Amino acid sequence: MFxxxxxxxxxxxxxxxxxxxGRDIASCMQSEVTLVYAAYVPxxxxxxxxxxxxxxLREEGRRILASTAKLFEGSGIEPLRELLFDEKAExxxxxxxxxxxxxxxxxxxxxxxxxxRKALGSTSMRVVExxxxxxxxxx
Numbered sequence: 001m002f003x004x005x006x007x008x009x010x011x012x013x014x015x016x017x018x019x020x021x022g023r024d025i026a027s028c029m030q031s032e033v034t035l036v037y038a039a040y041v042p043x044x045x046x047x048x049x050x051x052x053x054x055x056x057l058r059e060e061g062r063r064i065l066a067s068t069a070k071l072f073e074g075s076g077i078e079p080l081r082e083l084l085f086d087e088k089a090e091x092x093x094x095x096x097x098x099x100x101x102x103x104x105x106x107x108x109x110x111x112x113x114x115x116x117r118k119a120l121g122s123t124s125m126r127v128v129e130x131x132x133x134x135x136x137x138x139x
Contacts, residue, residue, distance in 0.1 A: 005031045006102040007079070008093050008123070010038075011064040014108025018138035019068045022106040025136075026077050031103075033079040035068050036096060037061045038089035058085060090126040097131055105131055109139045 007022040009015040019035070026033045039061040041054075065081040072079050084092040097105050110121040120128070120137065128135045 002026075002029050002031050002103040004100070004102045005033050005104045005106060006093065006097050006100075007033060007035050007068075008037075008089065008105070008107045008127070009035055009064060009068040010089070010108075011067065012108060012110070014110050014138060016068065016071065016108075018106045018108040018136075019071050021136065021138050023072050023075050023077065025104070025106075027075050031077075033072070033077055034082055034096070034100075034102070035065050035079045036082040036084065036093060037065050037068075038084040038087065038092045040085070040088050054085075058083065061085075088123075090123045090130075093123070093127050094130055097133055102133055104134050104136060106136045106138065109137050 002025060005022055005026055007019050009019055022033060025031065039057040041057065061083045065083060069079050069081060082096065093105060105127060107124045107127055109124055124137050128137060
């Protein structure tokens with residue numbers, strides 16, 4: 001049913017639970033999995049960042065993707081990794097889902113910067129509202 005699954009991660013507890021759920025679904029359905037992380041810096045600040053800071057943000061993204069990929073060890077699934085830098089997480093998730101024809105997008109209910117009292121963070125809410133494929137939100 002789900003041949004291609006896109007799992008968003010930011011390293012938060014909710015994102016890690018979402019990745020675990022994605023692993024379980026992908027294992028049952030023998031799906032291809034892509035993990036995506038967005039290291040976004042608003043354009044108004046991007047030109048002011050030194051090269052070392054920009055590379056540090058990319059390295060943090062690679063670290064989060066690697067730690068999320070470790071959840072798939074022993075599952076028989078080798079997730080692809082996609083590091084986005086010049087677009088907001090929700091924009092990148094929606095773009096990848098559309099352009100690459102993912103059958104399912106999985107996101108955590110709230111990320112690292114969301115207030116705990118909100119049921120859904122802004123990224124997960126926007127993905128749910130605008131995705132053209134099913135979206136699973138994991139609490």
